[in-house]
Amino acid sequence: MSRIVVGGAEFWVSDDIGAENCNSVRMILTVQSPDLVFQQALTAGASEVYPVQDAHGWRVGRLADPFGFHWEIGCPYEE
Numbered sequence: 001m002s003r004i005v006v007g008g009a010e011f012w013v014s015d016d017i018g019a020e021n022c023n024s025v026r027m028i029l030t031v032q033s034p035d036l037v038f039q040q041a042l043t044a045g046a047s048e049v050y051p052v053q054d055a056h057g058w059r060v061g062r063l064a065d066p067f068g069f070h071w072e073i074g075c076p077y078e079e
Contacts, residue, residue, distance in 0.1 A: 009029070009031075010030045012026075012027070012028040012030075013026070013027050026070065027069065027070070027071050027072065028060070028071075028072040028073075028074065029071055029072070029073050029074075030074065030075055030076070031073060031074075031075060032075060033075075034052050034059050034060060034061065034073050034074045034075055035052050035059075035061075037073050038051075038061045038063065038073045041063055041065075041071070041073065042063065045065075045066050046063040046064060046065050046066070046071075047063060047064045048061070048062075048063050049061075049062040049063055049064055049070060050062050052073070052074070054077070057076055057077060057078070058074045058075065058077065059074050059075055059077055060072050060073065060074025060075075061073055061074065
């Protein structure tokens with residue numbers, strides 16, 4: 001997994017372990033307000049894969065962009 005920061009926006013990229021397509025990539029965009037950014041992405045044309053929820057120390061949801069790439073949008077929190 002690689003953590004990349006561009007212009008203050010942080011995202012992580014890795015192989016999507018368990019995906020049917022062995023060439024798929026997992027991307028996580030970390031933001032302060034995942035619910036808001038997730039809704040903005042849906043409004044812009046993304047499709048929900050799973051809703052924003054609390055899981056494994058993160059507030060995170062997954063969506064697919066119009067090109068079929070999956071993105072997780074979330075932020076870590078302390079349990």
